[in-house]
Amino acid sequence: MDKILPFERKVNYYETDKMGIVHHSNYIRWFEETRIYYLEAAGYPYSRMEDEGIMIPVLSAECNYKNAVTFGETVYITAQVQKFNGFRMEILYTVKGGDGTVKADGMTSHCFVNKDMKLVRTNKEYPGIYKVFTGLCEMSGQQ
Amino acid sequence: MDKILPFERKVNYYETDKMGIVHHSNYIRWFEETRIYYLEAAGYPYSRMEDEGIMIPVLSAECNYKNAVTFGETVYITAQVQKFNGFRMEILYTVKGGDGTVKADGMTSHCFVNKDMKLVRTNKEYPGIYKVFTGLCEMSGQQ
Amino acid sequence: MDKILPFERKVNYYETDKMGIVHHSNYIRWFEETRIYYLEAAGYPYSRMEDEGIMIPVLSAECNYKNAVTFGETVYITAQVQKFNGFRMEILYTVKGGDGTVKADGMTSHCFVNKDMKLVRTNKEYPGIYKVFTGLCEMSGQQ
Amino acid sequence: MDKILPFERKVNYYETDKMGIVHHSNYIRWFEETRIYYLEAAGYPYSRMEDEGIMIPVLSAECNYKNAVTFGETVYITAQVQKFNGFRMEILYTVKGGDGTVKADGMTSHCFVNKDMKLVRTNKEYPGIYKVFTGLCEMSGQQ
Numbered sequence: 001m002d003k004i005l006p007f008e009r010k011v012n013y014y015e016t017d018k019m020g021i022v023h024h025s026n027y028i029r030w031f032e033e034t035r036i037y038y039l040e041a042a043g044y045p046y047s048r049m050e051d052e053g054i055m056i057p058v059l060s061a062e063c064n065y066k067n068a069v070t071f072g073e074t075v076y077i078t079a080q081v082q083k084f085n086g087f088r089m090e091i092l093y094t095v096k097g098g099d100g101t102v103k104a105d106g107m108t109s110h111c112f113v114n115k116d117m118k119l120v121r122t123n124k125e126y127p128g129i130y131k132v133f134t135g136l137c138e139m140s141g142q143q
Numbered sequence: 144m145d146k147i148l149p150f151e152r153k154v155n156y157y158e159t160d161k162m163g164i165v166h167h168s169n170y171i172r173w174f175e176e177t178r179i180y181y182l183e184a185a186g187y188p189y190s191r192m193e194d195e196g197i198m199i200p201v202l203s204a205e206c207n208y209k210n211a212v213t214f215g216e217t218v219y220i221t222a223q224v225q226k227f228n229g230f231r232m233e234i235l236y237t238v239k240g241g242d243g244t245v246k247a248d249g250m251t252s253h254c255f256v257n258k259d260m261k262l263v264r265t266n267k268e269y270p271g272i273y274k275v276f277t278g279l280c281e282m283s284g285q286q
Numbered sequence: 287m288d289k290i291l292p293f294e295r296k297v298n299y300y301e302t303d304k305m306g307i308v309h310h311s312n313y314i315r316w317f318e319e320t321r322i323y324y325l326e327a328a329g330y331p332y333s334r335m336e337d338e339g340i341m342i343p344v345l346s347a348e349c350n351y352k353n354a355v356t357f358g359e360t361v362y363i364t365a366q367v368q369k370f371n372g373f374r375m376e377i378l379y380t381v382k383g384g385d386g387t388v389k390a391d392g393m394t395s396h397c398f399v400n401k402d403m404k405l406v407r408t409n410k411e412y413p414g415i416y417k418v419f420t421g422l423c424e425m426s427g428q429q
Numbered sequence: 430m431d432k433i434l435p436f437e438r439k440v441n442y443y444e445t446d447k448m449g450i451v452h453h454s455n456y457i458r459w460f461e462e463t464r465i466y467y468l469e470a471a472g473y474p475y476s477r478m479e480d481e482g483i484m485i486p487v488l489s490a491e492c493n494y495k496n497a498v499t500f501g502e503t504v505y506i507t508a509q510v511q512k513f514n515g516f517r518m519e520i521l522y523t524v525k526g527g528d529g530t531v532k533a534d535g536m537t538s539h540c541f542v543n544k545d546m547k548l549v550r551t552n553k554e555y556p557g558i559y560k561v562f563t564g565l566c567e568m569s570g571q572q
Contacts, residue, residue, distance in 0.1 A: 013322060013332070014168055014315050016161035018214060023157050024487040025457040029300050032454070036299060046299070047358030058453040062491035071161060072333030156465060156475070157458050167344040168318070171311040172443050179442060189442070190501030201310040205348035215476030300454055302447035304500060309443050357447060 001135040006076040006096070007037040013071055021068040027104055028061050031093050034077040035108070044132040054120060054129060056110045063106035067097070074098055080140035084133045086123035087112055092140075144278040149219040149239070150180040156214055164211040170247055171204050174236050177220040178251070187275040197263060197272060199253045206249035210240070217241055223283035227276045229266035230255050235283075287421040292362040292382070293323040299357055307354040313390055314347050317379050320363040321394070330418040340406060340415060342396045349392035353383070360384055366426035370419045372409035373398055378426075430564040435505040435525070436466040442500055450497035456533055457490050460522050463506040464537070473561040483549060483558060485539045492535035496526070503527055509569035513562045515552035516541050521569075 009030060017023040035056075036046045049056070069075055075095050082090040088111050095104040112120045112129070122130040152173060160166040178199075179189045192199070212218055218238050225233040231254050238247040255263045255272070265273040295316060303309040321342075322332045335342070355361055361381050368376040374397050381390040398406045398415070408416040438459060446452040464485075465475045478485070498504055504524050511519040517540050524533040541549045541558070551559040 012315070013318055014160060014166050017157060018159035018161070018163045019484060019486065020161045024490060025157055025454055025461070028454040028457055028490075029298070032299055045358065050357075055448060057448065058494060060491065060493045061453060061457075062489065064489045065487060071336075072331065155458070156461055162341060162343065167347060168311055168314040171314055171347075172441070175311070175442055188501065193500075198305060200305065201351060203348065203350045204310060204314075205346065207346045208344060214479075215474065300446060300452050303443060304445035304447070304449045306447045311443055 001042060001139055003139065004038055004041040006078045007034040008074060008076055009033065010074050011069055011071050016071050019068075021070055024063065024065055027063045027065070027095065027106065030075070030077060030095065031061065031063070031079075031091075031106055031108055032058075034079045034093060035091060038079050038081075038136060039132070042132050042136055044129065049129060052126070052129075053115050054122075054126060055113050055115075057113060059109045059111055061106070061108045063093075063104055065104050067101055067103050069095070069097070069103050075103060079136075081133060081136040082140060084137040086130055087119055087121045089133060089137070144185060144282055146282065147181055147184040149221045150177040151217060151219055152176065153217050154212055154214050159214050162211075164213055167206065167208055170206045170208070170238065170249065173218070173220060173238065174204065174206070174222075174234075174249055174251055177222045177236060178234060181222050181224075181279060182275070185275050185279055187272065192272060195269070195272075196258050197265075197269060198256050198258075200256060202252045202254055204249070204251045206236075206247055208247050210244055210246050212238070212240070212246050218246060222279075224276060224279040225283060227280040229273055230262055230264045232276060232280070287328060287425055289425065290324055290327040292364045293320040294360060294362055295319065296360050297355055297357050302357050305354075307356055310349065310351055313349045313351070313381065313392065316361070316363060316381065317347065317349070317365075317377075317392055317394055318344075320365045320379060321377060324365050324367075324422060325418070328418050328422055330415065335415060338412070338415075339401050340408075340412060341399050341401075343399060345395045345397055347392070347394045349379075349390055351390050353387055353389050355381070355383070355389050361389060367419060367422040368426060370423040372416055373405055373407045375419060375423070430471060430568055432568065433467055433470040435507045436463040437503060437505055438462065439503050440498055440500050445500050448497075450499055453492065453494055456492045456494070456524065456535065459504070459506060459524065460490065460492070460508075460520075460535055460537055461487075463508045463522060464520060467508050467510075467565060468561070471561050471565055473558065478558060481555070481558075482544050483551075483555060484542050484544075486542060488538045488540060490535070490537045492522075492533055494533050496530055496532050498524070498526070498532050504532060510562060510565040511569060513566040515559055516548055516550045518562060518566070 015022050015026045039046050077095050080092045090109045093106045114120050158165050158169045182189050221237050223235045233252045236249045257263050301308050301312045325332050364380050366378045376395045379392045444451050444455045468475045507523050509521045519538045522535045543549050
């Protein structure tokens with residue numbers, strides 16, 4: 001799998017709050033956008049996974065805020081898939097400004113479920129999905 | 144049907160933007176909260192309608208912003224059901240501050256659909272739902 | 287001023303609701319993103335206007351929903367500046383899907399204020415800002 | 430300080446996503462609502478702190494999702510102030526359903542800053558604010 005460029009994202013005005021900076025809850029949404037961007041870049045869009053009956057709910061999410069982000073800025077977010085074993089994984093995120101300053105980092109953990117919300121072992125039942133996450137996981141190791 | 148008190152709503156910090164006031168998009172969400180509050184007050188919660196297979200999508204929405212709302216304020220929102228004919232309706236909203244100042248007014252229009260997104264005539268198929276909206280419509284006329 | 291391409295926008299997962307479609311309130315946010323995109327494309331970013339002390343609050347907003355938008359779709363949004371007279375204007379929006387289907391249209395109206403929230407006549411006080419909106423207004427006439 | 434009842438919060442329709450459950454990002458917003466509710470219950474609203482020039486930005490936030498929350502539900506959220514030393518603190522949250530089921534728990538960490546975003550030691554400069562957080566911290570120990 002080719003290296004994936006960071007997810008580039010302009011700040012929206014409605015994402016700011018009265019402190020004049022991006023509200024902290026939006027980073028959790030940016031992490032989701034970043035996951036979805038990486039899956040599309042890896043050739044397996046999340047909408048296609050859902051069409052095939054697989055969802056990847058969030059088991060936990062965290063974010064550490066280092067430097068405020070303001071309207072007018074563009075951020076660059078990388079995701080690294082970790083500890084993927086076919087039915088669980090963690091994803092690490094780093095949010096950087098245009099000058100390379102780290103704005104925030106974070107982590108989400110996930111499982112894989114079908115439409116009945118039953119846990120799915122992708123290595124047995126969904127080899128295509130297993131392959132794309134294995135590829136993302138290996139790519140993270142190389143970074 | 145008894146008169147329904149206005150929907151009372153504190154402003155959330157995350158609803159403000161860098162102008163220091165509530166972002167205009169949130170009023171459209173407040174209108175939704177107000178509709179749902181009125182239905183519950185009228186004895187027929189929207190979650191029950193959905194369980195029975197009826198959804199009330201928004202066909203159009205508009206809001207006129209008169210005076211800014213800031214964090215720390217509580218707003219009081221009234222809804223008036225208009226032009227309900229069993230399968231279409233309009234709802235008018237007025238957002239007031241604690242001192243009675245009008246902050247905004249607006250309107251949404253709706254239809255009634257089933258789970259297949261087919262239009263539903265509630266007067267024939269869902270008399271309980273027809274009755275609650277007829278009641279809300281009559282109440283509006285009395286205000 | 288050169289023609290500005292429509293604003294291209296992927297749907298975010300967190301913008302959907304339990305009906306499985308984009309929640310109607312998000313279109314109002316997309317309109318804001320579109321305004322800001324057009325200003326940047328016209329060479330005068332909104333963040334620069336704010337730095338110069340000018341804000342363009344929303345006086346009214348409306349949206350007519352024609353066809354649902356779902357996760358996985360990309361929408362293309364055009365904005366047309368109308369009735370700009372130096373201190374007031376209207377902007378019309380059309381949201382289209384990838385196949386050209388109209389998903390929604392809408393309108394926002396605006397005034398121009400300074401940091402004290404006083405109305406500003408841009409033609410006298412801010413000729414650079416006046417020029418960019420005049421250009422956008424003329425471009426709309428040509429479309 | 431009297432015991433503070435959990436923060437009671439209805440789920441909003443616009444907080445759901447296409448999985449049919451509350452989107453995970455909203456819990457971070459609920460935590461903020463809960464903080465603000467506790468401060469008001471403790472007699473020192475956050476809007477008053479801001480008026481006095483103090484802000485309490487979020488340094489980190491995390492949430493562990495245990496059981497999905499759906500539209501129609503009401504959640505009850507408790508906050509426990511921990512490790513408050515005058516200029517830093519942590520707050521733990523538990524989100525429960527109406528039947529007592531734990532839906533999620535989480536944590537946010539904070540510092541105290543003035544309008545210039547300089548760190549503030551509340552014990553020296555803002556004894557009223559110091560007192561309210563000391564009270565909340567002691568209350569947590571008693572729970």
